[in-house]
Amino acid sequence: MITIYHNNRCSKSRCALELLKNSGKPYTIINYLDDVPTRDELKNLLKLLKLKPIELIRTNEALWKESYKHLNLSDAKLITLMTKNPKLIERPIVINGNQAVIGRPTEKVLDIL
Template sequence: MIKIYHNPRCQKSREGLKILEESGKTFTIVKYLNQPLSKEEIEELLDLLDISAEELIRTKEKVWKENYKGKELSKEELIEAIQEHPKLIERPIVVKDDKAIIGRPPEKIKEIL
């Protein structure tokens, strides 16, 4: 099963979706802005990606700069920030079985297919 965490307003995410469509493989689209991820889902993504919570965050987003930049935050606090502001999630993320990858650049998605 392949799943893409997708933000339709993001160019890189749209490019990643196109790569999946062109692969001919069956996949599910998770529009995480419409349905924010639970704490458990975020922790699972972090485990699959094998990264820290900080590495999942888009630190150039306005909401990050205004509310969190320069603060010492625990993993729990970072996850709460992601839940409260899902646009902070790096994108796109593609999950296949027990592996995941952040599609930046989108061509990286081909590595997991």
């Protein structure tokens, strides 16, 4: 089953969802701003994405720039920060089995379909 961590207010996320719809394959939508990933879920996402926590942070987000950019946060603290502020999580994230991508650009999603 394919899963998309989705934010409907994000154009890239909407494009990735449209790509999934057009694929004809079954998928699940997780509106991660409402259904916030747990620490363990984030750790699993990071493992699938092969990323460090800082690489999953939206560093251009105003909240990051204003409140956290100047801090030297550990990986554990970055994961906690994302659970408390899911707006900081890069999007969209699409998972298919043991593969995952951040759909920026949207075409990256095709790599795992």
